[in-house]
Structure formats: structure tokens, C-alpha cells
Amino acid sequence: MSLELLLLFADRIGTFVFALSGGVAAVRRDMDLFGVITLAFLPAVGGGTLRDLLLDEPVFWLADPWVLGIAAAGGVVAFVAATPVDNFKPLRWADAAGLALFAVTGAAKAQELGYGMPIVLLMGTITATFGGLLRDVVANREPLVLKEDIYATAALFGALIYWLLSLSPLTEALAFAGGFAGALLLRGAAIVWKWSLPKPRA
Amino acid sequence: MSLELLLLFADRIGTFVFALSGGVAAVRRDMDLFGVITLAFLPAVGGGTLRDLLLDEPVFWLADPWVLGIAAAGGVVAFVAATPVDNFKPLRWADAAGLALFAVTGAAKAQELGYGMPIVLLMGTITATFGGLLRDVVANREPLVLKEDIYATAALFGALIYWLLSLSPLTEALAFAGGFAGALLLRGAAIVWKWSLPKPRA
Amino acid sequence: MSLELLLLFADRIGTFVFALSGGVAAVRRDMDLFGVITLAFLPAVGGGTLRDLLLDEPVFWLADPWVLGIAAAGGVVAFVAATPVDNFKPLRWADAAGLALFAVTGAAKAQELGYGMPIVLLMGTITATFGGLLRDVVANREPLVLKEDIYATAALFGALIYWLLSLSPLTEALAFAGGFAGALLLRGAAIVWKWSLPKPRA
Known part of the structure; x- marks a missing residue:
């Protein structure tokens, strides 16, 4: 499998897993089929849409x-099987991989445009x-990404690694892999050891 | 009245009726005049703005x-007369007509661009x-369109009818009329018989 | 200091003060560092981004x-010192100045494009x-700008003054100054005398 095909394949998986997260959230809010599909769209394509x-x-x-x-x-899939989907632990890792992938592809798009x-x-x-x-x-729930966990920070970290490596003589593919690995490792460590960002003393 | 003038006129009515829905929602949330006008703008022009x-x-x-x-x-109008506006039953039908119209005009815009x-x-x-x-x-309320009723589905259905007819040898005007009628009939049936989309078993 | 440099300087101050308001809101909602910075971005650059x-x-x-x-x-800054920032009264005036400035720069951008x-x-x-x-x-809180106070109205007023003056033989700089002063005075009066827009009788 060529690198490009691998990336395309990974991108599809990431989209699907992100969509699951939106669908499950909609089911939990008692939405109907249209609402579940709408909420699946938002995480799956919302970030890339805003970037563009x-x-x-x-x-x-x-x-x-x-x-x-x-x-x-x-x-x-979330509509017909929200509870099993939600309980399926490996999805957290697929979500982490999607996060890492989108961070690097988003950063790469801005980089290619010369920013x-x-x-x-x-953008990552x-x-x-x-x-x-x-x-x-x-x-209508408080955004988890703003409150808990090292999540967005992992994306930022992956984009930074990608950017640093893309300045080096390494190939684009290696910069890509490095950024992806950086984001995935940080996110993975946050999952395993329940790392969080500091909060202000209230 | 030419077809174009009729469409323009219908578009104005749809915009006004959608604005009423936003204004009434704002009054119910105890917003001030600026808030009421802002919330009138969102349903009236928000969908077409995002499409563009x-x-x-x-x-x-x-x-x-x-x-x-x-x-x-x-x-x-919503500001000075929210309660009579809210209780005026025919508005549901004007809203249904606005929904049907915007579904078809939105679909037609994408179609014309070759998508x-x-x-x-x-886009519809x-x-x-x-x-x-x-x-x-x-x-800051849960989006009704995601929870209750056949509403967005009627728009999707109207856009589909329009798209199918626009492939046929029928004129654009007939495709337009067919899509409009399809969305209006489905939405009307949902109003009369209180149809809803399925919800997941929780 | 040239006018242009003064404007640039004022714009930076306005951005910073608006960012503080977002950061403080995030701290009050118990967000983490990433959330605080995200919420600082929204008021600081969100309006100009949507305009563009x-x-x-x-x-x-x-x-x-x-x-x-x-x-x-x-x-x-909001993260490490939310409470002192929140209690620092002169910030309301810096916020009012930011509001007045952004109203005029936003209006001027649309004006220059010929609208x-x-x-x-x-756009102002x-x-x-x-x-x-x-x-x-x-x-996830009800938007204050839609409920209380003369705030958006002051921006609208400043943009209107700017627009009127820009039709007159006055220089652009004077139109700018007039719009800024108009918005600032109205907002200031609303702060001092607690003016509010009318609300509908419920």
C-alpha cells in the first residue's frame, strides 16, 4: 500500500470514529435520527471545514x-448501537489516532500554503x-475539550513536532509520521495516566 | 406575475416568517430589543449564509x-407582539412553506454550480x-430540529425530489415546483398527523 | 506618533482587553488552560473573523x-489572575473603548469595499x-449581549456616526474619530447610568 493510500484509509477511519462520538452524544441527548446524523457530521468534518x-x-x-x-x-451506527459503541474501549485509541492524524493533516495544509x-x-x-x-x-453541553484532559494540547503538540521536523532536512513523510506519533503518544499518556492541564485556583 | 417575481415574493415572506420564529424565541428568553433582532436574523438568513x-x-x-x-x-413584530404571533396557527403553515422554499432554492444553488x-x-x-x-x-436551548418532528427530513426530501426531477426532461420550473410540493406535503403531513422520526431505544 | 500607529496600538489594547473577558469567563466555568485560551480567542478575534x-x-x-x-x-493573564482582573473597574472602560474601536474599524472595512x-x-x-x-x-451561558445593557447598540450607533460622517466632506480620520466617540459616549453613559434597551412585556 502506498503512503498516500494509507493516509486516505486512515483519514476515513478517523472520520468514522469522530462521527461515532457525535452520534453517541446525540443519542444521549435523546435526539432523533436526523439529530444523530447531524451531530455525527460536526466532529467528523467540522474542524476541517472551519480550517478551509x-x-x-x-x-x-x-x-x-x-x-x-x-x-x-x-x-x-451510533443510532442503532450507542451503548455498545460507547463501551467499546478500543475506540478511545482510535479517537486518539484520529486526533493525531487530523492535527498533522491540518498543520500540513497551512504549511503548504506558506503560513x-x-x-x-x-490550523492543526x-x-x-x-x-x-x-x-x-x-x-448544549459544556465543551469537554475545554475542561478536562489533555486533548487539544496533544493536537497542538503534534502540529508543533510536524512543523519543527518540516524545517529539518527530513522528508515530508517523516515529518508527518513524527507529528502523528507525538500527538498520539501525548494523548495516549493522558489516557493511561489520566493527565490533565492545570486549572486556575478558583 | 412572472415566475421570478413570484419566487422573490415567496422568498421575502419565508424570510419574514423565519425571522418571527427567532424573535419569538428571543422574547421567551427575556432578551432585549437587540437580542430579539439578532435572534430574528439567525433563522431568517443563517442557513443561506452558511450555504454561501x-x-x-x-x-x-x-x-x-x-x-x-x-x-x-x-x-x-415579534418584539411588540410575541404572544399573538406565537398563537397564530397559520404561521406553522407559512413556516412549512418557507422550509420547502429554502430547501429547493438551496438545492438549486448547489445544482447550478455543478455539484x-x-x-x-x-445544501438544500x-x-x-x-x-x-x-x-x-x-x-441556549436544545435545538428542536434535532429532537422532534419531521422538519429537516422534509427539507431533505424536497431537495431530493428537486434533484431527481432536474435530471428528467422537465423544465427547471417544474423541478422546482415538484421539490417545493414534496417538502411541503411531507412537512404538512407531519404537522397534521404529528409524525416524528424514530428515536434510538435508550 | 502617527495616526496609523496610534490605531494599531489601540487595536492591540482592544484585542487584549477583549481576550481578558473571554479568559475570565472560562475561569468562572472551571475550564483548563486550553479552554481559557480558547475562550480568550473568541471575543478577541471572533467578530473580525466572521466579518472577513x-x-x-x-x-x-x-x-x-x-x-x-x-x-x-x-x-x-486571565488564567493566573482572574479575580483581580474581574474586579479591576477601569477594565470596563477599556472594554468600552475596544467596542467603539472595533465598531468603527469593522464599519470602515465594509465602507472601503463599497458597501x-x-x-x-x-459589519461594524x-x-x-x-x-x-x-x-x-x-x-454555554446565555449571551449577555442579547439580554442586558446598551452594548451592541453602542457599536451600531458608532458605526452609524462613522457612516454619516464619511458621507460628509470631513476627512476619514475625523469620521473615524466621530464614530469612535459616539460609540464610546453611548456605552459610557450606559455604564454610568445603567441604561438598558427596552424589553418586551412578557
Whole structure:
């Protein structure tokens, strides 16, 4: 399998797993089938959509509507099987891999357009986490990504590693792999050891 | 009256009725005049605005600011007469007609730009329903469109009928009328017989 | 100091003060460091970002990422010192000045692009207030700007004064100063005498 095909395949998996998270959240809020599918779309494609709007690039799924089908499929699976999906532990790791992947692909898109570090890191973080934020805002619950856990920070870290490596003489593929691994390791460590960011003393 | 003039007229009515729904929601949340007008804007122009941003088209009201005046007028009417507006039953049917109209105009815009079925259906649905979703998110209540009733589904159905007919040798006007009628009939049936989409077993 | 430099300086201060408001809101909602910085970004750059997306202009901070650093700095300050920041009364006046400034710069951007009164006023108001609205929506609290106080109205008023003066033979700088003063005076009066917009009788 070529690298490009592998990436495409991984991107599809990440989209599907992110969609599951939105679908499950919708089921928990007693939404109907349309609501479940809508909430599946938000984490699956929301981050990349905002990235493209901000960068004034064509929204990625306009030229690749299969993504929408995969997001909808994630919603349907959550609709018929929310509880087993929610209890299926390996999904946390698939979610972590999706986070790491989207952080690096988002950063790479800004990098290719010639932007400097701040925009590259911001776009990596937005691509990986903004969809989940939208999911929580629309479900009218407090956004978890803003309160708990090392999640967005892992995306930011992966984007930073990618950016640093892309300055080095390493190939793009290695920079990509390094950023992905960085985000995944930090997120994984946060899952295993329940790391959290500091909170202010109230 | 020419077809174009009729459509323009219907679009104005739809905008006004959608604005009323936002204004009434704002009054119910004890908002002030600015809040009522802001919440009138969201359902009135929010869906079409998002559609245009996603399609990278100029936002429709930039070239037609009358729409903004009509939305503001809907807000003012809701401000001074929220309870009679809310109790005025025929408004449900005007809202259904607005939903059907925006579903078809949104779908037609994507169709004209050359997009295929998934984008056409998505844009029809977004144009018709996303503004109402924004209204509920900003009013900090759970989005009704995601929980109850056949509403967004009627928009999706109308967009589908339009898309199917636009492949046939029928004229654009007939495809338009068919999509409009399809959405209106399904929404009307849902109002009369209180149809809802299935919900997951919790 | 030239006028341009003064404006740039004022813009930086306004961004920082708006960021503080978001950061403090996040601390009050028990968010972690990432959440505090995210909520600092929303009021600091959210309004101008939406304005640029709607006008199909390049998002302003893409070419000026220092803005992002200033917004992040506001978040960090709120994180370590939310209570003193919140109790520091002069900040209300800095916030009022930020509101007045963003109203005029937002209006001026639309004006320069050749738009008429409705769009100029709308963009002034959006630039000045939409970020605060986003802050409240993401923090899952009812948007204060829609309920209390003369706030958005002051932005609208400043944009109107600017627009009127820009039609007169006065220089752009004077139109700018007039709009700024108008918004600041109205907002200041609302702070001192606790003015509010009318609310509907429920």
C-alpha cells in the first residue's frame, strides 16, 4: 500500500470514529435520527471545514463527498448501537489516532500554503478539535475539550513536532509520521495516566 | 406575475416568517430589543449564509440588503407582539412553506454550480434548517430540529425530489415546483398527523 | 506618533482587553488552560473573523499572527489572575473603548469595499460584538449581549456616526474619530447610568 493510500484509509477511519462520538452524544441527548446524523457530521468534518473557511480554501468535502457518507454512516451506527459503541474501549485509541492524524493533516495544509508557525499550529489544533467543540455546543453541553484532559494540547503538540521536523532536512513523510506519533503518544499518556492541564485556583 | 417575481415574493415572506420564529424565541428568553433582532436574523438568513460560505459564493444578502431589513422587521413584530404571533396557527403553515422554499432554492444553488447529489441535498437541508439550529444554539436551548418532528427530513426530501426531477426532461420550473410540493406535503403531513422520526431505544 | 500607529496600538489594547473577558469567563466555568485560551480567542478575534468570512476578505490575522499572540496572552493573564482582573473597574472602560474601536474599524472595512449603509452598520456591529456572543455560546451561558445593557447598540450607533460622517466632506480620520466617540459616549453613559434597551412585556 502506498503512503498516500494509507493516509486516505486512515483519514476515513478517523472520520468514522469522530462521527461515532457525535452520534453517541446525540443519542444521549435523546435526539432523533436526523439529530444523530447531524451531530455525527460536526466532529467528523467540522474542524476541517472551519480550517478551509479560514484559509479561504475550497471546503474539502465539496470535492470528496464520500466523507459525508462516512460521517452519516457513523451516525447510523451510533443510532442503532450507542451503548455498545460507547463501551467499546478500543475506540478511545482510535479517537486518539484520529486526533493525531487530523492535527498533522491540518498543520500540513497551512504549511503548504506558506503560513508560518502560529497559523500552522492553530490550523492543526482547529482541524483536530474544533469539530468536537461544535458537537458539544450544539448538543448544549459544556465543551469537554475545554475542561478536562489533555486533548487539544496533544493536537497542538503534534502540529508543533510536524512543523519543527518540516524545517529539518527530513522528508515530508517523516515529518508527518513524527507529528502523528507525538500527538498520539501525548494523548495516549493522558489516557493511561489520566493527565490533565492545570486549572486556575478558583 | 412572472415566475421570478413570484419566487422573490415567496422568498421575502419565508424570510419574514423565519425571522418571527427567532424573535419569538428571543422574547421567551427575556432578551432585549437587540437580542430579539439578532435572534430574528439567525433563522431568517443563517442557513443561506452558511450555504454561501461553504460553497465559496458571495453571501446572498451582500447584494440584496433588503433581506436584512425584512429580517429586522420580523424581529420588531415579534418584539411588540410575541404572544399573538406565537398563537397564530397559520404561521406553522407559512413556516412549512418557507422550509420547502429554502430547501429547493438551496438545492438549486448547489445544482447550478455543478455539484452532485450529496452536496445538492446537503445544501438544500442546510439552507432550510441551519438558521433554526443557530437560533436555538444562541438562545441556549436544545435545538428542536434535532429532537422532534419531521422538519429537516422534509427539507431533505424536497431537495431530493428537486434533484431527481432536474435530471428528467422537465423544465427547471417544474423541478422546482415538484421539490417545493414534496417538502411541503411531507412537512404538512407531519404537522397534521404529528409524525416524528424514530428515536434510538435508550 | 502617527495616526496609523496610534490605531494599531489601540487595536492591540482592544484585542487584549477583549481576550481578558473571554479568559475570565472560562475561569468562572472551571475550564483548563486550553479552554481559557480558547475562550480568550473568541471575543478577541471572533467578530473580525466572521466579518472577513462574510465579506470574503482574507481573515485579518492570517497576515498578522501577532494578534493571536496577544489574544493568547490575555488568556494567560486571565488564567493566573482572574479575580483581580474581574474586579479591576477601569477594565470596563477599556472594554468600552475596544467596542467603539472595533465598531468603527469593522464599519470602515465594509465602507472601503463599497458597501452601502446596511452592510456597513452590520459589519461594524458584528466586528464589535459577535466575538462576545461566541464566547457566551461556547461557555454555554446565555449571551449577555442579547439580554442586558446598551452594548451592541453602542457599536451600531458608532458605526452609524462613522457612516454619516464619511458621507460628509470631513476627512476619514475625523469620521473615524466621530464614530469612535459616539460609540464610546453611548456605552459610557450606559455604564454610568445603567441604561438598558427596552424589553418586551412578557
